[in-house]
Amino acid sequence: MLAEGTDVTAAVPKGLRISAALAWRFLVVIAALYVIGWVVGYLSVAVIPVAIALLLAALLAPAVHRLVRLRVPRGLAAAIVLIAGLGAVGGLLTFVIIQFTDGLPALQRQLNESLDQIEDWLINGPLHLRETQIEEFINNAIGLIQENQASITASALTTAGTVGEILTGFLLTLFVLIFFLINGEQIWTFLMRGVPSAVRARADTAGRRGFASLVSYVRATAAVAVVDGVGIGIGLWIVGVPLVVPLATLVFLGAFVPIIGAVVTGAVAVLVALVTNGFVTALVVLAIVVGVMQLEGHVLQPLLLGRAVRLHPLAVILAITAGLVAAGIPGALLSVPLLAILNSGIKSLVNEHHPDPEAVDVLSDAGARPDTETDTDAADGERERDRT
DSSP, rough: OTTTTTTTTSOOOHHHHHHHHHHHHHHHHHHHHHHHHHHHHTHHHHHHHHHHHHHHHHHHHHHHHHHTTTTTOHHHHHHHHHHHHHHHHHHHHHHHHHHHHHHHHHHHHHHHHHHHHHHHHHHTTTTOOOOHHHHHHHHHHHHHHHHHHHHHHHHHHHHHHHHHHHHHHHHHHHHHHHHHHHHHHHHHHHHHHHTTTTTTTHHHHHHHHHHHHHHHHHHHHHHHHHHHHHHHHHEEEEETSHHHHHHHHHHHHTTTSTTHHHHHHHHHHHHHHHHOHHHHHHHHHHHHHHHHHHHHIIIIIIIHHHTTTTOHHHHHHHHHHHHHHEEEEEEEEHHHHHHHHHHHHHHHHHHSSSGGGGOOOOGGGGGGOHHHHHHHHHHHHHHHHHOO
16 A cells, blocks of 8 residues: 555556546547537638638639739739639529520420330339339329428428528628738738747748648649539530530539549439430440549549649548538538648648748649758758857
């Protein structure tokens, strides 16, 4: 037994003391992350538009910079780029809606023909169902819809409210984006004033590296999305699937969620081909989608995203899954950019000990990579001077 007044710490095994120290620190970190996640979720109406505005700023900032270099005032340059971007998106959506409206009657006719073929197969095929059984199934489906009419109406009202939130979020995103494009540098400088002066240069450099990584990510993702949309669109046009332009546009938009987005939207194209053109055409479209996905995964992603972002595919998949579970579609969209920013920022904090924030070009791929060689040379030079 221990004598009275003896410190019991020495009697606790060292391994247990280390495990306990790690355990309570781990619990504190988890609690802090939980609180941060709760606050972000509570303020999601403001956080998500700001995050999307930051993504759009990373996409449009290079164009604004080019106009500024041509001696165009920054405010005017931001207005030109923003109006041109809104015009391009609005024109594309208008064209897609017109194409969908024009192709809808033909799609309905093909859908009715496919349903007739399915009904004929159910009756005359190996199942040998009776028409009364099919009619009973349809009547049961209609009765189920009528019984749940109240919940369907409530869902419609919820959808209407969601549309209002989306419009509000769009206006807030547009408002924030304007200030990011015009006063982004001033906003970042103001935020850096709250960082202690001893680590301000390192934090400033890490933030700039992170934004440079975001610029590279958005630029590369847009290029990959264009290739996905055009490639699958050409394949759909060759095999004669209707609504080629709307489906290609859907694939283009879905490709902004890496790996998963293009797969899901490609599955929609396969389903449309199955319903309208039959099983063989659907298999051909599936082969086209798989081929484009292979091109993206083995050529475009390593070539474009791998240079600056340097994220392993497993990390991308896990980040998308975690974002989807935590915040749905916005989480899946924003998880990989957040991971890219953290990857570059943390590498900068760890590897750069004497950084120069002004030397970081946030609009180039090289700006996302920490200058470790220069740091090592500088450290060696300082050690050599200390010896002498």
